[in-house]
Amino acid sequence: MQSLHLLLQRFADAGFEFVVVGGYAGVMHGSSLVTNDLDVCAVLSLENVEKLRMVLADLHPVHRMTHKKLSFLEHPAAGTPIDNLCLETDGGIVDVLSSILGVGDYARLRRTAVEIPLFGRKCPVISLEDLITAKEAVGREKDLLAVKELKAIAAKRGR
Secondary structure, eight states: OHHHHHHHHHHHHHTOOOEEEHHHHHHHTTOOOOOSEEEEEOOOOHHHHHHHHHHHGGGOOEESSSSSOOBTTTSSOTTOOOSEEEEEETTEEEEEESEETTTEEHHHHHHHOEEEEETTEEEEEOOHHHHHHHHHHHOOHHHHHHHHHHHHHHHHTTO
16 A cells, blocks of 8 residues: 555646545545555546656556556557546556546546545545445445445544
8 A cells, every 4th residue: 555655645746636536535534445556536638647647657557458568658649538547557556537437527526525634745535425426336346345334434423
C-alpha cells in the first residue's frame, strides 16, 4: 500500500485532477478490506493525460488490459481521446476512470468528495455515500461485502 500512497502523492504534486474511488477509497474511509490497486476518477483531457504521463514516466506504465504490454507513454498517441486507462506501473496498478457506475463523472464526484489528509496534503476521496452507491451498482460479490462494512461505518458515524 505504501507504493499506492506514493502514486497519490505524485498525482497531487503534479496537479493531476482526480478523486480516489474503489477499494482504496474504502480503506481511506476506514474499511478493513485490503486492496492492491488504486482506482481514481479523472477528467481525461489532453492536459490531464499529459500530466499523468509525466507523473508516471519513470515508473514504466503499460496498459494491462491488452494482449501486448503497450507503453502508456507512447500509446495512445498524444491528442487521442481516452475514456478509461488500466495501467500497470512499477509503483502499482492504477485504473483511471472517466465515470463511476451508479454515481457519474469526475465533476459529479468532485462536488461531493471529501478531503482526507494524506502525506501532508488533502486528498479528494469519493464520499462514503457515493462509494456505497457505486459498489452496489457494480454488484460483484466482493463489492457487496464491502457495502456491508461501509454501511456499518456510515451508521457508526451517525449518517
